[in-house]
Amino acid sequence: MPELQRLHAGHAPAVLAFELANRAYFAASVPDRGDEFFERFTGRFDALLAEQDAGICAFHVLVVEDGSVLGRFNLVDIEDHTAELGYRVAQHVAGRGVATAAVRDICRLAVSEYGLRTLRAATVHRNIASQRVLVKAGFAPVGPVDPAHVGGETGTWYQRDLVDAVSPECRRVT
Secondary structure, three states: OOEEEEOOHHHHHHHHHHHHHOHHHHHOOOOOOOHHHHHOHHHHHHHHHHHHHOOOOEEEEEEOOOOOEEEEEEEEEEEOOEEEEEEEEOHHHOOOOHHHHHHHHHHHHHHHOOOOOEEEEEEEOOOHHHHHHHHHOOOEEEEEEOHHHHOOOOEEEEEEEOOOOOOHHHOOOO
């Protein structure tokens, strides 16, 4: 059974393997990260951990029993009880509900672990699968995203109010 884990230094080799194995798949639906991402992976990974330690972001990986990564689920720019959600799943599990389940899990963690009230996510228009995941997880489109934010492409912001959500799966119990 896959487990959502907070990112730590020991995940670096599995995250790099995940990104390399799925690079072409990801590039078909989102702007490619470019060769520099892979050439400078160690420094970038260390910077992500520093941002997480500072409370600016919270990074998670969906890991299976052998330690390999099935997906990444990130809460970035945490401020004023709001964060931006970013995620990606491996090609071999796409279309099987893995992303939707993990996004719902991130909603719960966003409330219980990080005290967040609102999540936003940006998708490019050609990424229909991501839009479906967001809608299934209770997000709604709220307007266009600046193309500079999504690699120069057109896209849409989606948002979910976690505190007043109709679905009890993300509601905080007090």
